[in-house]
Amino acid sequence: MPNGAHALLQTLADAGVEVCFSNPGTSEMHFVAALDHEPRMRAVLTLFEGVATGAADGYARMAGKPAATLLHLGCGLGNGLANLHNARKGKVPVVNIVGDHATSHVKYDAQLQSDIETVARNCSTWVRTSASTDQLCQDAAEAVAASMGPPGQVATLILPADVSWGAGANPAPPPVLPPREVAQDAVIAAIAQVVQGGGKIAMLLGGQALREPALLAAGKVAARFGVKLFAEVFPTRIERGAGLPPVERIAYLAELAAVQLAGYQHLILVDAKSPVSFFAYPGKASDLLPDGCTAHVLSSAQQDAESSLQRLCNELACDDAQAVLQIAARPGRPIGRLTAEKVCKAIGHLLPERAILVDEAQTSGVFLPSLTAGAPRHDVLTLTGGAIGQGLPNAVGAAIACPDRPVIALAGDGSAMYTIQALWTMARERLNVTNIIFNNASYAILNVELQRVGASGDGDKARSQLDLSQPGIDFVQLGNSLGVHSVRAQTAEEFCIALENALRSPGPHLIEAVVPSAFSGLKLRLLPSLLGSLGKLPRPLARLIKRKVAP
């Protein structure tokens, strides 16, 4: 009979888990040794656990099924926690495998001993320490099933070294997954009545509702009944571009979200939460549902968003309605000194067919949705849990899930530095990822937030905490040091050429886009009052809102 590790790998592969993003240590060596016995399992080494977990997240978003991770004890799990948090918030399936000391070793409280389960509970509702080699594969099959939900989640299987090396394992059959339920008839009927009742109505789409079939169904209701389509602020995966119904993403800044949502009387939630602000601010409400607006849940995260929307279409007799589809339209080729907006314009100008955009560009990315709206069909993956360091690792996973599709990862300079080690794995695996790093030499978003929270006394020490210019980070040297072909662009012309070259040449690329802060045109000191009096908007902010609110 095989040892635990061999049988575990067989069980995972039988269940369709074919990729393992790893950063192993001694307690995982039997798992590593077993890799050669399971040809269906691809092992992707990372230099840091946050890359492994973020890659598993990105992989599952695109593959629609989980990858495994392989992490080293509680500390490895800690390093991977932020991106597991993003997966959790995005309802993304991940089979999170954490090696542990041999069962007999725990009582000695050796150097690496810590309480792994307590950390795991932060990101996983399904947590199990496998108690024996005999039980291991059943545990693994349950972990895969748990990860698939619905909704998707992070399932953490803790694997003691002796359970891994022990003999007498029994590979377990693949789990049978329950179907997602459709919204109940009474719910469909009630919401149909709301829609037919008229007034200002919007639908907020999230999760599975942002994929093509659901979008097309929602688009029919929207076209027939004048219902506005919104997307949640940070979608796990949204399909968009020419030929799909345009959907407007709720803004990150609560002040802008309030403008978007103002006046709606009904908000129909489809695999989405009622909108709340990202952070709380003194004296401001966290709940963004406007006064007088009623929220209605059509389909929860546990349910089947697509079928529920189709049932609603049916109930509303608009199966044959023509959804308004985004027409193909690209912005012109930008010229002159580079700005964040021109980077987004160049992306809109050049975006290839079926690209995957991983957007962690923070302030620099605010122009992206409008400037790529009419580009060819593409997917966008975003920062679902707000834990920075998601972008580059997500791109690793997306590129492994979809080797025939170009991946473009956008990251701020600050956010790129949390998991910059991802570049090395891109080079090692020769992934078709173009990394665009917006270098504005600051945590620009925190410059905005420092004002928004009404913090007084933004003196030199405070401001220095948001400054990344001393020293400036040279992303070209950094990318090259990790094996990724890297260039710098300071003009829009340079950027366009660099992007064309990157998209043409296989393997990973990095373009350092040297830009001023996207908010540099605003007087930051005045931001709170500006945002408080949206009637008298200065032109840059008005433009920003217009762009952001445009589909």
Add this chain to the structure above:
Amino acid sequence: MPNGAHALLQTLADAGVEVCFSNPGTSEMHFVAALDHEPRMRAVLTLFEGVATGAADGYARMAGKPAATLLHLGCGLGNGLANLHNARKGKVPVVNIVGDHATSHVKYDAQLQSDIETVARNCSTWVRTSASTDQLCQDAAEAVAASMGPPGQVATLILPADVSWGAGANPAPPPVLPPREVAQDAVIAAIAQVVQGGGKIAMLLGGQALREPALLAAGKVAARFGVKLFAEVFPTRIERGAGLPPVERIAYLAELAAVQLAGYQHLILVDAKSPVSFFAYPGKASDLLPDGCTAHVLSSAQQDAESSLQRLCNELACDDAQAVLQIAARPGRPIGRLTAEKVCKAIGHLLPERAILVDEAQTSGVFLPSLTAGAPRHDVLTLTGGAIGQGLPNAVGAAIACPDRPVIALAGDGSAMYTIQALWTMARERLNVTNIIFNNASYAILNVELQRVGASGDGDKARSQLDLSQPGIDFVQLGNSLGVHSVRAQTAEEFCIALENALRSPGPHLIEAVVPSAFSGLKLRLLPSLLGSLGKLPRPLARLIKRKVAP
């Protein structure tokens, strides 16, 4: 009355917490804004939370008092967890401040909402979410007191944004710390009897017992009664070099530790645990105390190791004994093709007075203890909790605690990559740190471990998980990209010149030492049997043991 953040900073500074290693987000903006109002607080920005926590650890090891961290919610804490684990295992005081959403915002389960306390419990026994601005400073004073122990620990104060921005805070007076207790008379008397009884006796020194006064007291007992002095395998801080009693560190490899400990009848523990293996291996004992050896606790981690040792001296009437002191002796200047051993030799040859060595060199560092034994007095900080990524961040903190002392950080290529962002903070703060990165293009220690755990089937896929050569990492470009002057050495001559230059020029430096694996002389495939039959040692391993066991 000041807001919470202002009063918190005043309370911390009054309690002697003068440095905050930060990676803030929106929920910490009031803390950041308050920095300008507390001139005693130095804020050191990091690009990644693991750097902040590792720096706080290194700072406290050298300063003997805690620094604060400033982390962003549960995900920031996760990113910082590995180095907090190292601090916890090293009994190092850290005041770990984790910002949280405003209290009223929690129920909305916004993107960054997670259960912070559950993560904090992995590394902290003292965890508190401050419930009100009024109570905040008392909580902070208790956190400082808890962190100081004894023994030192990580105390985690969770700071909701509204508690930070709220008015009505009351700065709290500094906590009064309890004195460490001395070992009881009966314990002293019993251990004195053991010592006087003769036989083969060793003392295992850890924690506070590896500082000069304790070492001198232990050295007297050792000299008078022929007691052998061992140090725990990964000391938090050990003072050593010419003029101090030489102490032999227990080896990481259990097989070598068994050779060191063989035949001892009594092991006297002074602020140290009875030795256990780092990991468990199939069919091998985790407990390294030899058969027939009795362990005796002279002084626990809660107690005063120095006074307890002095009391033992007194009881044994050897206050006037002459401890054997390490004589000054440096190895010669190495020449020829660079190896890990020659790097350590060059360090021994050139080590400046009062240097701080931060050793996370893994396999490449096995030569360091013997080759620096007779160098001028220095401190060594090691990987107390086994969580890789400690070295460079620890060096940041040590350099800030001791700006007048040269810091030399040794890291493997694999370990350096976990928290490579530390280089940027070294450049930003112009710290006198010389980083030596051993580039052997592999997780060399795992090549050893793969054999030691008896994992079968080390085929191409398994071996590729331990290989860092595809692509090779260019640490010179990497260091320069983050603002640290960096050079590569491929010969011992180049290395010596680079080290001399680095030690002469202020600010941070990086030397990439291109070396073969320290274990490359061994046939790894044979390692398990080699280690199992220590009688027939091949020359490289015999040399290794000899060096390792030498003081």
